[in-house]
Amino acid sequence: xxxxxxxxxxxxxxxxxxxxxxxxxxxxxxxxxxxxxxxxxxxxxxxxxxxxxxxxxxxxxxxxxxxxxxxxxxxxxxxxxxxxxxxxxxxxxxxxxxxxxxxxxxxxxxxxxxxxxxxxxxxxxxxxxxxxxxxxxxxxxxxxxxxxxxxxxxxxxxxxxxxxxxxxxxxxxxxxxxxxxxxxxxxxxxxxxxxxxxxxxxxxxxxxxxxxxxxxxxxxxxxxxxxxxxxxxxxxxxxxxxxxxxxxxxxxxxxxxxxxxxxxxxxxxxxxxxxxxxxxxxxxxxxxxxxxxxxxxxxxxxxxxxxxxxxxx
Numbered sequence: 009x010x011x012x013x014x015x016x017x018x019x020x021x022x023x024x025x026x027x028x029x030x031x032x033x034x035x036x037x038x039x040x041x042x043x044x045x046x047x048x049x050x051x052x053x054x055x056x057x058x059x060x061x062x063x064x065x066x067x068x069x070x071x072x073x074x075x076x077x078x079x080x081x082x083x084x085x086x087x088x089x090x091x092x093x094x095x096x097x098x099x100x101x102x103x104x105x106x107x108x109x110x111x112x113x114x115x116x117x118x119x120x121x122x123x124x125x126x127x128x129x130x131x132x133x134x135x136x137x138x139x140x141x142x143x144x145x146x147x148x149x150x151x152x153x154x155x156x157x158x159x160x161x162x163x164x165x166x167x168x169x170x171x172x173x174x175x176x177x178x179x180x181x182x183x184x185x186x187x188x189x190x191x192x193x194x195x196x197x198x199x200x201x202x203x204x205x206x207x208x209x210x211x212x213x214x215x216x217x218x219x220x221x222x223x224x225x226x227x228x229x230x231x232x233x234x235x236x237x238x239x240x241x242x243x244x245x246x247x248x249x250x251x252x253x254x255x256x257x258x259x260x261x262x263x264x265x266x267x268x269x270x271x272x273x274x275x276x277x278x279x280x281x282x283x284x285x286x287x288x289x290x291x292x293x294x295x296x297x298x299x300x301x302x303x304x305x306x307x308x309x310x311x312x313x314x315x316x317x318x319x320x321x
Contacts, residue, residue, distance in 0.1 A: 012314050013285050022123050022302030023247045026134030028095060030088040038086050038164035041094040042072060049075035049096040050087075050132075050139045053105035054147075057122055057136060059115045065127035066115035068136060072096055079104030083146045085165025087135050097139025097165075099146065119249065123302045133302075134247075141252035142166075145179045148251075153177065182253045185224045186212035188308050189235055190320060191262040195284060195312055196233060197298075198276040206295045208279070208287070210305045212255070225258050233276045234268025237261055241318045243311060246304040257304045259312060261320035285313050 034041070041047065049072040051058040058078065059066030075098045076084070083099040109116045115127070119140055122128055128136075142165060152159050152170035159168035159177060168177040188210045189196040197208040213228035215221070222240040229237050243257040269276050279287075286292040288310055299305040311317050 013289060015288060015310060015314070018310075019301035019306070020130060021244065021246055021304060021307055023133050023137040023249065026138070027090050027131055028088040028135050028138065029090070032166070034089075035086055035164040035166055038084075041086060041164075042084070042096065044094055045071075045073075047072040047094045047096060048090075049084075049098045050136055051075045051078055051098045051100060052136075052140050052143055053079075053100040053108075054102055054144075055118045055140075056105045056116055057119050057140075058100075058105070058108055059122075059128060061113055061115045065125075066122075068122075068128050068132050069095075072098075078108060083143055083161065083165060085139065085142050085146070087138050087142075090135075095135060097135075097143055099143040124300050137247050137249040141181070141247070141249040142179055144249070144251040149177060149180075180252065181247075183215040183224075184212055184248070184253045184255050185215055185221060185228060185258060186210050186255050186305060186308065187225045187229065187240070187258040187260045188312055189229050189233075189237055189260045189262040190312055191265060191278075192321060193281045194278040195281070195309070196229070196235060196262060196267075196276060197279055197284075197309075198232065199274045200272070201274045203274075204297075207297050207299060209299050209303075210257075210308055211276075212305075215256075221256055221258065225260050229260060229262075232270045232273055234266065234270075236263045238263050239318075239320060243308055243317065244304060248304075255304045257308045259308065259317045259320075281313055284309060288313060 048069045059068040079100040081098050085097045087095045154175045155173045157170050157172040159170050162169050198211050211232050215224040225240045226237045229235050237260040239261040241259045246255040248255045267276050287296050287298045298309050
């Protein structure tokens with residue numbers, strides 16, 4: 009393998025390494041914990057995060073009472089504890105979000121921008137992801153899937169119970185495989201129409217019922233690019249709150265090179281290791297790039313370029 013350029017220290021994988029102790033056994037104490045004057049809260053309205061403006065970005069953690077005074081609360085969920093202090097996620101409506109945008113002292117923007125631009129301290133990203141995903145689940149699952157009745161919130165937001173048929177509903181996370189297919193000194197990258205201009209990334213797709221991770225990787229690569237894969241090696245995982253997924257990162261052994269692009273992709277092609285290194289360094293002559301370090305795709309690609317993964321040769 010050719011020598012690898014120095015990319016510098018490995019960046020932190022976004023939305024991971026939370027400092028929050030979820031303390032599930034204390035979710036029945038929500039009312040008492042909300043009365044704690046030390047309690048903090050993150051305010052979220054759909055895709056938007058509310059923070060106090062600071063010189064270098066924003067401070068997204070409010071006192072709970074302050075958070076609830078900003079706008080009418082739709083849901084209030086217990087995220088857990090940090091250093092013994094309860095932290096909550098407070099959900100507000102889209103109309104309230106629009107109203108808060110007009111306040112000069114507040115920063116109201118989407119979580120993707122916050123993460124990519126580093127607008128808040130990194131320690132806030134995991135609880136923001138937790139809160140956003142959990143509140144998104146509540147927004148999408150207010151009615152019982154069994155009988156259609158409006159359900160009641162229980163266990164500090166970690167359960168909904170149907171008052172009619174007594175079915176219990178729990179938050180769901182959608183598993184997604186995201187993988188880099190490699191063959192020798194080349195890897196397969198794709199482009200979706202929704203990607204930023206000139207950005208190329210790993211292929212990805214939802215795990216289907218009855219599949220394991222390896223089967224999902226092989227199916228998705230073949231469906232999207234027509235490439236058959238053999239061995240699959242797990243790399244790492246990442247919570248991805250858009251809206252509530254778990255990204256399962258892998259490297260896969262490509263068994264052929266003939267690409268047949270699925271309509272859901274704008275393009276897909278093979279890249280040499282040296283070319284991908286230039287993309288990571290933002291020095292590609294055509295301006296091509298990879299996802300930012302906050303995304304697991306960046307880490308999957310970088311690990312292959314640096315030779316930190318199992319070689320399939």
